Amino acid sequence: MEVQRLVDAYIIGLGDNADNTELRTTLVTRISAGDISLLELVQALGEYLASEEASRRCKGVNVLSDVLADLPGDAIPAVATAKLVQFFSARLADATCVPHILTAALALMRHSSFTGKFAADILSALLKEVHVQSFQYSTRRAAYQLVDLAIQSHPEAVTKMGDDFVLGFAQVIDGEKDPRALMLAFQIIPKIAALVDIKNNAEDLFEVIFCYFPITFKHREGDPSAISPELLKAALRSAITCSPYFGDMAIKPLIEKTTAAASSVKVDALETLAAGAHVYAPELFKAEMELL
Numbered sequence: 001m002e003v004q005r006l007v008d009a010y011i012i013g014l015g016d017n018a019d020n021t022e023l024r025t026t027l028v029t030r031i032s033a034g035d036i037s038l039l040e041l042v043q044a045l046g047e048y049l050a051s052e053e054a055s056r057r058c059k060g061v062n063v064l065s066d067v068l069a070d071l072p073g074d075a076i077p078a079v080a081t082a083k084l085v086q087f088f089s090a091r092l093a094d095a096t097c098v099p100h101i102l103t104a105a106l107a108l109m110r111h112s113s114f115t116g117k118f119a120a121d122i123l124s125a126l127l128k129e130v131h132v133q134s135f136q137y138s139t140r141r142a143a144y145q146l147v148d149l150a151i152q153s154h155p156e157a158v159t160k161m162g163d164d165f166v167l168g169f170a171q172v173i174d175g176e177k178d179p180r181a182l183m184l185a186f187q188i189i190p191k192i193a194a195l196v197d198i199k200n201n202a203e204d205l206f207e208v209i210f211c212y213f214p215i216t217f218k219h220r221e222g223d224p225s226a227i228s229p230e231l232l233k234a235a236l237r238s239a240i241t242c243s244p245y246f247g248d249m250a251i252k253p254l255i256e257k258t259t260a261a262a263s264s265v266k267v268d269a270l271e272t273l274a275a276g277a278h279v280y281a282p283e284l285f286k287a288e289m290e291l292l
Helices: 002-015 021-033 038-044 054-070 078-091 098-109 116-129 137-153 155-161 163-173 179-195 199-210 229-240 244-257 263-276 282-291
Strands: none
Touching: 002 021, 002 038, 002 054, 021 038, 021 054, 038 054, 038 078, 054 078, 054 098, 078 098, 078 116, 098 116, 098 137, 116 137, 116 155, 116 163, 137 155, 137 163, 137 179, 155 163, 155 179, 163 179, 163 199, 179 199, 179 229, 199 229, 199 244, 229 263, 244 263, 244 282
């Protein structure tokens, strides 16, 4: 069978660090044309995906991830999408496969056959099974991107997840240190607050973001991918002031920061208080006015 030959050659190429562009293009072209179904590809990958060897499982998922990333948005039927979502959700418990599973899930989520239910299934598995902070930056970035894409594409699914989603995301970002990843996380927080009633888990969510205030780091000169301190400060400020539920936890420590020795910290605290004044309940400020 041709699909098996292509898959075997692809796997060998991955082991040899070879350029698989031609094989990848062939698979994508044949699937797009209907000559090979996506389920046939999965079947051909079966011995790799089900292998007891972690490296073989990883390579199998790698092939699937590469192909999904290049397929047109309408190339995957609903039946195939459902089976892939079921497979990805189960395999997120396999730490070896997580990096490629997240990449594949991101690609699949962009297809027209991907529904809100599928988004909830993938997100639930991610939040339950994956200790995101144990992975390197590229995998953590993919996790944040998956959450962000789900919020954008299927907001109703995120809303229905409610408390489980809020608490789960708080656990995902807890301990994050990379400025690039923190930027993604901080930008997601206001989107969550706009979609989900965070009241029951406001303290958990607030604690994992306010611990970064005031945030400081050195910008890497000459690195186009580096995040500027100013942008990161602004993103953190937006996260801290995105919900009225954060007011009673934020105002007092922010006021205390206005007496810091460093002028930059004072300014940061005052600017955050000013932003919070548009969101937090006025009576919370009145109770702390004597401290100002």
